[in-house]
Every structure is written in structure tokens, then in C-alpha cells.
Amino acid sequence: MLNKKIIQASKATISVIIVALLLVGIIYLATYLFLGQEIDTAVLLLNTVAVELNDNKEEVPTVLNEEKQTLENYPEYGTQYATIEIPRIGANLPVYFGDTLEILKKGVGHSSGSYFPGEGGSIVYMGHNSKKVFRRFSELQIGDEIKVTTTYGEFNYKIYDMQLIKETELEKVPIQREEEILMVYTCYPFNNIGYADHRFVVYAKLEQ
Amino acid sequence: MKILINILKFIIMLILVVCILFFGIKNIVLSTIMDKDYVLNKLEETNFYSGTYELVESGFENYIAQSGLEEEVLNNICTEEKVKKDIAIILNNIYNGTNEEIDTTEIANNLNANIDKLDVRTSQNKSALDKFVQQICTEYKNTIINTKYENTIHEILNKTTNLLEKLQTIVTIVTIIAVICLILLNIKNISKLVGNIGTVLLSSSITILVAINLINANINISAIKLFNNVFSSSIVTILQDILSKVNKFGIIILITSIVVILINAIINFVKTNQKEEIKEE
Incomplete structure (x- = not known):
């Protein structure tokens, strides 16, 4: 007698749950059919701006694959991966991957659109014309050496040209991969006050 | 005829679930991201x-x-x-x-x-x-993120608020009609009406809770970066707060649905008891 009552009450409860689940299924199916694409786009968009910081990630060393002339495990953006030495002007500065003003405050920046030393292409470095960085660029001469010591090797370059360009003349710092050319630039005039709209570029070739 | 009535009930319950979801989400949206004071409070809270x-x-x-x-x-x-x-x-x-x-x-x-x-x-x-x-x-x-899009954002917010207000009137009317229909269809059987209400509440809560879990599984909200770290931190706090409010809403409906389903079970238990007593007599 009691069992029958319990079975009846359970039946009613189970039927409520089954119908409820069926309703949920239909709602999700309808949402997927009518808004699936929009939801996927929204998720993709949000995941694009959801950047996981790799603070606890184990550091993987950067290696130069000499055969392919490419790097394996590129340095992380904003990190120091090299030092640049220019004996003529007594410069020995850290090189960071990236070219934001925040990075340039710390040393020399590596334009993220250019190649890395050893990759056989254009390498674009930049630094402020402050005393700590490239104020003495005017003392440089053709034939002067520039040494770049990276975490994966040492590269020596020889200056073969120097040019004064406008900040908008990007074609004067071309990105190519036929020859390894290091282009280092700073703001001009060197002892400028205010906003400088000219750049002094030094072009150096890799010494074999 | 019985099948037809059941299909009709199912459709009405589906409509009611959609209405509950609309009311809940609309209220949360209007009281959070669309409310200037809420945003000001959150900005203060996140320094x-x-x-x-x-x-x-x-x-x-x-x-x-x-x-x-x-x-x-x-x-x-x-x-x-x-x-x-x-x-x-x-x-x-x-x-x-x-x-x-x-x-x-x-x-x-x-x-x-x-x-x-x-x-x-x-x-x-x-x-x-x-x-x-x-x-x-x-x-x-x-x-300070002063962009030329401020007025465009205002227009979007305005349009959304107006749309939500208009929809609210329609949804309110639909809800009233749906509830009346459900009562009429179950007029002879109160336990079925309670069961149907339980079903509507349970599916609403499951839909919300599953959606929250899907969002958390597919989007790493705490890692969202927009413009700068300070702005990102405020946006993340606001989004997490909205999700937690939706989650709370889902849990409240879930608890209510459990109560209603239990009442339904008790009614069925008592009804069976009464039937047995009549049979025995």
C-alpha cells in the first residue's frame, strides 16, 4: 500500500524531471540552430582577448636552426634576448623583443615585424637618443663594428651606410630576407628638445 | 485528444521557460552593465x-x-x-x-x-x-580610453534598453496568457498544474546553470585583456559579477523548483492515498 503511494509520487517526480530535461534540450538545440554562429564568433572574440600570462611557464631556450635559418622557440615579447655592443661609441645595451615606449625605456627595442639575428633578413633595432642609449650616434663611421650577442649565438656586423630619414619614410628600413642587414636607428637631432620627426639610421651587414 | 493537450502543454511550458529566462537576464543586464551607478561602483571597487x-x-x-x-x-x-x-x-x-x-x-x-x-x-x-x-x-x-565611439556606444545602449522595455511588455502579456492557458488545461487536476510549474522552473534553472558552466569552460574570463591592465581588471570584475548574479538566479530557481516538485510528489502521494481509501470503501 505504502509502496504504491511512493511509486506514484516517484513517477510524478521522474516525469517532471524528464520533461524538464527535454525542454532544456529543445532550448539548447534551438539556440544552436538560430544563434550558433553568433555564439561561436562571440566566444572566439572573447578568447582572442583572453591572454593567459605565462608567469609560471618553464622557459624554453631559443635555438637557431642554421639549416632553415629560422629560430625555434622565439623569445617572448618584451623580454631581453640579446645585448648590442658598439665599441666606437662605448655602447653596451640590452636588446628587448618589442618596440613599445615601455620597452625603449629599458634599452634597445627589436621591431617585432623584422627578423632575428641569424635568420638572414632585415633586423630592425631602435633606441632613444638619450645619453644612456644612442646620443653618440654621430660619432659612428662606415666600417665600424656592431656586435650582437644573443641567447643563441654571437653575430658581428660592419656598418656600410648611414642615412637621415623622416619618421614616415618606412621604405628606407625595408624588411627583406635576401641578405642579413642590421638597421639600428635613433631620433634625430641627437640633442633634440621636444618631438623629433627625423631618424638617423645605421645599416650594417653580417660579417661571415 | 490527450496527446494534443499534452503537446499544447509542452509548448506552453517551453514558452514559459523562455519568458523566465528573459525576465531574469533582462533584470540582471539592466541592473549591471546598463546601469551607470553600478559601473561607477565597480570602478571604485577595482581602484x-x-x-x-x-x-x-x-x-x-x-x-x-x-x-x-x-x-x-x-x-x-x-x-x-x-x-x-x-x-x-x-x-x-x-x-x-x-x-x-x-x-x-x-x-x-x-x-x-x-x-x-x-x-x-x-x-x-x-x-x-x-x-x-x-x-x-x-x-x-x-x-583614459577617450575614443570617438562613446556616442555610438550610447546609441547601442539606448537601443538595447528600448528593445528590452518593449520586449518586456510583450513577454509579460505572453506569460500571463501562457499561465492562464496552463491553468485552464489543468483545471481538473491541480497536481498536474503543480507538476508543470515545477517542470518550467527546473528547466529554466538547468538551462541557466548549464549555460554558466559552458561559459566558464569555454572562456577564460579572468584572463581577458582590453586596452590596459587597469581597464581589464575592471571589465573582468564586472563580467564575473554578472555571471555570479546569473548563477545565483539559476540556483534560486533550482531551489524553488525542487520545493514545487516535492509539493507535487506529496500531492500525488496524498491523492493515491485518497484513491485507495475510496477503493477500500
């Missing part, structure tokens, strides 16, 4: 103003090295109060549709006064210094 002020200062410092000027020129050119006031202007533009511009004259004047103290201005570098001052003012506007 948005002081964080932005620090960013403004560090952004200015980035221009010092290339300017050839001493860092002292940046002394007191901007205050946290100014940052707070300008953010309030931006929020007014977004939420109230005002069209007020951010005025950087004060910053430019203070910076020019500091440059003049150094006595470095000459006829040769005058335009370079003017450009530097202009760059600093642009940097300020960029850091």
Missing part, C-alpha cells in the same frame, strides 16, 4: 581611478627619453582628480548621451609652464616642443 592615474604618469614618462627634456617637466601636470573627472565625462557621454570633449588644456598649460622653467624653448625647437606637448595630451586621452 580604476588610481590605477589609471598611475598608467597616465608612466605613459608620460615613456616620452621623456626621446624628448631630450628632464623628467621634472612632468611634475604635477596632471592629477588623480582630473583623471576621475574626465572618466566621469566619458561615462556621461556613454550612458547619458552627452557630447562633452576631454579638455587637455590644463595638462598642456602645466607642461608648457614646466618646460619654460627649464628655459630651453627657442625659435628652432618651438614646433618640436609643441608637438611633444600634443603627444603628451594624446597619450593622456588614449590612456
